[in-house]
Each structure stands twice: as C-alpha cells, then as structure tokens.
Amino acid sequence: AQSVTQLDSHVSVSEGTPVLLRCNYSSSYSPSLFWYVQHPNKGLQLLLKYTSAATLVKGINGFEAEFKKSETSFHLTKPSAHMSDAAEYFCVVTRRNDKIIFGKGTRLHILP
Amino acid sequence: DVKVTQSSRYLVKRTGEKVFLECVQDMDHENMFWYRQDPGLGLRLIYFSYDVKMKEKGDIPEGYSVSREKKERFSLILESASTNQTSMYLCASSLMASGAQYEQYFGPGTRLTVT
Numbered sequence: 001a002q003s004v005t006q007l008d009s010h011v012s013v014s015e016g017t018p019v020l021l022r023c024n025y026s027s028s029y030s031p032s033l034f035w036y037v038q039h040p041n042k043g044l045q046l047l048l049k050y051t052s053a054a055t056l057v058k059g060i061n062g063f064e065a066e067f068k069k070s071e072t073s074f075h076l077t078k079p080s081a082h083m084s085d086a087a088e089y090f091c092v093v094t095r096r097n098d099k100i101i102f103g104k105g106t107r108l109h110i111l112p
Numbered sequence: 113d114v115k116v117t118q119s120s121r122y123l124v125k126r127t128g129e130k131v132f133l134e135c136v137q138d139m140d141h142e143n144m145f146w147y148r149q150d151p152g153l154g155l156r157l158i159y160f161s162y163d164v165k166m167k168e169k170g171d172i173p174e175g176y177s178v179s180r181e182k183k184e185r186f187s188l189i190l191e192s193a194s195t196n197q198t199s200m201y202l203c204a205s206s207l208m209a210s211g212a213q214y215e216q217y218f219g220p221g222t223r224l225t226v227t
Binding site: 034036041042043044045046049092099100102103104105 | 116152153154155157202203204215216217218219220221223
C-alpha cells in the first residue's frame with residue numbers, strides 16, 4: 001500500500017534563508033509525486049511534479065524537489081524564503097491505477 | 113489555463129437541510145474529486161468520478177452523495193446536513209490516461225458552516 005509522511009507539521013524560517021519541507025513516501029512501484037501549495041482560504045495549486053523523468057524537479061516560485069529512491073524521499077526546497085511563501089504545503093503520492101494519497105500538510109511560517 | 117469553479121465560497125446552512133455543492137471544470141478532464149479539509153486531518157477524499165454517471169466512494173462517503181450527469185460538472189450532495197459536516201470542501205479535476213494519474217487542478221473551495 002502507498003503512504004506519504006510529511007515529517008513536520010510546522011516549519012518556521014526567516015525571510016531570505018533556505019526552506020526545507022520534508023516528505024517521505026512508501027510505494028511498491030514507480031510513484032508519481034507532487035507538491036501542492038495552499039494559501040489561506042484558497043484552493044491547492046501545483047508547485048511541481050515528478051513522474052519518472054529527471055530526479056531533480058524544478059517548480060514554480062523558485063521551489064524544487066529531488067526524488068531519492070534509496071531514501072524514499074521527495075523533499076521540497078527553496079534557496080531563499082520570501083514572505084509570500086507563507087502557506088500550507090502538501091506532498092502527494094500516486095501510481096498507475098491506484099489511489100492519490102495526500103500528506104497531512106506542513107504549514108510554513110516566514111519570520112521577518 | 114485549467115479552471116475549476118465552485119458554486120459558492122461560503123455557505124451557511126441549518127441542520128437537516130439538503131445542501132448542494134456544485135463544481136465545474138472547463139478542460140474536458142475525465143476525473144473529478146470531492147475532498148473535505150479539516151485542521152489537523154489534511155484532505156480526505158469523499159467521492160470521485162472517472163466518467164459521466166460513474167462514481168466511486170472515497171475514504172469518508174458517509175452522509176454524502178454525488179452526481180455527475182455531464183463531464184464538466186460534479187455535484188456533492190449532503191442529504192441532511194449535520195454540524196459535523198462543517199468544513200472546507202474542495203473540488204478537483206484531472207486527466208487520466210492509460211491508468212496514469214496526472215496532476216489535479218483544484219477549485220477555490222467552499223467553506224460550509226452547518227448550524
């Protein structure tokens with residue numbers, strides 16, 4: 001069975017410092033992995049996706065994530081946080097002919 | 113750009129009322145989904161549909177039903193609203209080809225309060 005774990009429910013960083021949001025997954029076969037962002041009172045927006053092409057995936061707003069099969073991880077990073085990055089982030093795993101599994105979310109706080 | 117619209121951003125209903133939440137997508141996607149989102153619980157799938165008139169139960173279907181009469185429209189129905197159905201409801205759509213799941217596109221959400 002598939003599963004996804006976001007290791008931190010809250011992360012706080014100062015503006016201008018790096019962001020790391022951690023996601024581990026469990027999947028028997030080649031998964032597809034996604035990161036979504038949700039700003040307050042809004043729907044979810046796709047940040048980036050991994051679907052078995054390049055392991056380093058670049059997304060919108062300067063975010064990127066690296067698929068590491070040996071570590072079953074898909075952590076989201078950004079070199080320099082901006083106040084507008086404050087939001088909730090969801091890691092999602094799925095695979096062919098199977099369910100879509102959402103992580104519980106990580107709320108990112110940006111300190112001035 | 114894909115657009116997924118939901119009929120209301122905010123809704124207040126009384127216990128026992130029948131509630132309809134409508135979702136429309138404009139990209140000819142096969143799949144449509146209804147989720148509810150609650151603090152600390154993340155997104156939970158209520159129902160999804162992979163074709164017109166087809167529906168599948170998600171993880172928490174109790175107290176809900178759905179209707180998909182046209183490809184672009186997916187309705188969530190609360191037959192008799194209860195206070196524990198107070199939540200944010202999110203609709204999404206996606207392509208599916210050869211069993212592969214593509215990314216989902218979400219609507220802005222409907223915040224439903226049942227009093």
